[in-house]
Amino acid sequence: MHELSIAMSIVDAALDEAKQRGVQVTAVHLRLGPLSGVVKDALLFSYEVACQDTPLQGSRLIVEDVPVVIFCAKCKEERTLESVQLFACPQCGAPTMDIRQGKELEVFALEIEEQEVTP
């Protein structure tokens, strides 16, 4: 279970971005691929713990599951894998290790709130 240390890295990254922009973060959007080796449920739980006593406390972690996409050399097409238990083209069955997507562990957006400037 390494999701807590991953969650802490996510919090650090979000806080760093928030500080640079001078904003308050209300939600963190994460892209997560199955080949990242991170378990979503454990990560969501860990995120709450990692946020405690930081400016991110009370913020949400929104996880977008990114499927594994491979390139099939036989079909000459990118295809989405149905399962990470079979690295083969779902159309023609040719085995492949040409992985184009699925390792993502990326903070890709922040929902922020800015203080309104009073005139």
Place this chain on the structure above:
Amino acid sequence: MSEPRLVEVRRNVLKQNDVIARSLREQFASAGVFVVSLVSSPGSGKTTFLEKTLTQLQPRYRVAALVGDLATENDAVRLARSKAPVKQITTGTLCHLEAAMVQNSLQDWDLHQLDFLFIENVGNLVCPSSYDLGENLRLVLMSVTEGEDKPLKYPTIFNSADAAVVTKNELAAAVEFDWEAARMSIEAVRPGMQIFRLSAKTGEGMQDYLDFLAQRLTERRTPAHS
């Protein structure tokens, strides 16, 4: 307060680890050392396998090992019997090694004096898959006593590995190990991966694997066509 707004940031969460891993890889390349990491579940026979690997490579090569363990130094003590330099990385509660730990442990070693460096990860088939350690080759081990479908249960770590080693082959008959089923499981999650079936205890199958390592070292030291 204004309405919430979405800003794009695009930050790789493990960037810090990846940056250190890249620098390690460069360091290894300039020193000419070939670095092999070992991952497996606890009890797959990693330490025995590594002890035999170090002992058998030593007459011809300069070898050393870093060993990750949660709490004890028992593995390092066992590996020291090979007479190779061995250093323990005690991770405490951490279930995997990270590139920074490898970097710290290597500070007082002269990598130029080595041909092979082995890094034994903590026994765990989940967490180590997320962390690049700068290694040139990642070996995933499974013993014949673990069941043929282990790769299907932990596809991510098998997919991230470069070669597989099936250990404790001396027990294969006793546990009715189905070699073909195991081979198909590995092939499904990591097509084309080289698989070694061996017994560190009896020595059966070790030579093919040692020849493979030697060949990879030679390839690495042969300058690429410019």
